Amino acid sequence: MTTLRDQPWLTSRETRAVIAALEAEGGAGCVRFVGGCVRNALLGQPVDDLDLATPLKPERSMQALMAAGLKVVPTGLAHGTVTAVSGGRPYEITTLRRDVETDGRRAVVAFTDDWAEDAARRDFRLNALYADADGTVFDPTGEGLADVAARRIVFVGEAETRIREDYLRILRFFRFHAWYGRGAPDAEGLRASTTLAAGVRTLSAERVSKELLKLLAAPDPREAVRAMAEAGVLAAVLPEVGSLNLFEAMVDRSDDPVLRLSALLPPDDAAVAATAGRLRLSNGQRDRLVSAVGEVPAGLTDREARALLYGIGREAFRDRLMRTAASGGIGAEAVRRLERLAERWTRPRMPVGGREVAKAGLAPGPETGRVLAAFEAGWIADDFPADGHDERLEAAIKGLSSPARGGR
Structure with a gap:
């Protein structure tokens, strides 16, 4: 039996308060951790979000948590989700559920008390792992623990079925491979993603851009992005992408997902602005992408660099410098010189008004x-x-x- 060990989040006073409140209502074992926190603990990676599952209906969960003096936010009652706040940390608690109806973007669910039924509606087998308050891990699909050990990203059940329930799972397939996978992507998942790639176009821009930026933030997303391109998924998300050469070089230079996204886009500020608008990126992200398009000339003097810094700011200067360097337009020594100048120079204030x-x-x-x-x-x-x-x-x-x- 697999048990989570040395996990401060599992044994903290704040966590114990949430567990105790729910078990006072539903009995011992009525709540388990699920998904990312279990997966990352097994992989030895940092745990950020704490998600729990319980057969308790959301109203009963809320009553139990409030009775224990904890703050509760009804974050998604229609889908059975409430958020408890203990010691300033959020705990997302969702009632076990099964899908009744899906349309590729959203689902109508029914609550259940069957852990296996809840696992069957999740996306990947390594995300369908549960752990009780003592850290004992449960693997309802029978393959989740093996996938963690092998670093495989495999859909629960039939890949096409899971994707048709929510087309965002195509992007999640590549994102999880970038973060947790090893070797080539799962063949069935890749075939299903290729077959259903057009479904990504039906998703809201906000969901797509959020998932895309998470993927690009992976330590090395190149293999996943190449696989996306070959499957036709990248073209469905970013039809502007041509060669991946600049992107591949940028990954070696920067771990910033916005800058990596810039390296996927053409050197055309109007086209880049249109892409940012289509993806519903923030104004700040849009401005960074547009500004990064300009090149830093190879022979730029310190004096000219200060003028450019004054005009576009330090962040935009660095972004433009990184993109130019990744394209091979400026040498390493010049990059180091200009990086030092940008770091040390303080933009002066206009002396008259x-x-x-x-x-x-x-x-x-x-x-x-x-x-x-x-x-x-x-x-x-x-x-x-x-x-x-x-x-x-x-x-x-x-x-x-x-x-x-x-x-x-």
Whole structure:
């Protein structure tokens, strides 16, 4: 019998409080840990989320937890899920269930008290492992523990059936292979993913982008992404992708999923912005992707680098530098020099503003903005001098075209 050992989350006071509350309602053994926490504990990897399963209906779980003085949030009652907060840590508790109806995006479920029935509706066998409060592991499919040992990602039951229940499982198949798999992806899962790849297009953009970024955050997602491309799944998600060469090189340079995504996209800021919009990425992620498209010239001087840093910021400069380096457009020595410069240089503050322009004799109006823009351009071109601002401002004012100033 397999038992989880040396797991602080399993024996912590906060965890014991949740277990005790539920067992006071449903009896000993009525609650088990399930999924990622069990899988990762067996793999010797960090455990982040704590998910539990119980035959108790969600209303009974909530009553029991509140009676024990724990905070409870009804996070998904229709699917049997409540979240208990103990010691500031969330515990997601879901009633055992079986699927009644699925459409490839969402499911209608019915509650059950059968652990095997609950396991049968899960995605992969290594995610259908349960552990009780003492750490004893239960393997209802009979193959989950073997998959953990072999690092195999295999669907529960028939792969096509599992995928038709929720097409997101195609992306999860590749994501879990990237994180936990070893060797070639499971042949049946790969065939099913290839056959049903078009189903990914029916999913919401938010679900797709979230899963994609999780996949790209894996230590080395290259094999999984190659398999996605061969199966036609990558084209269903990112039809813009051509060669994987830049992406493959980027993985060696950065573990940032946004930067790795950038390396999958073409060097066209309009196309990249359109992709970010289609995937419903955040504004920050969109801006990073668009900014990373520009190249850092191989012969960029320190002075030119400071001007570029001033214009686009440190993060965008680094992103652009990494993409250029991954493409082979700039050498390693130049990359190290520019990385050091970006780390050490502090962006100076514009030394003049509207008040100084007014003091120099220019009446407030649209010309103020043009004067400041001219001043800033010259200040940047001269490498951000710390003095001479009055003379530079006067020159900017005099530089306004005569027709623009005349007739007043």
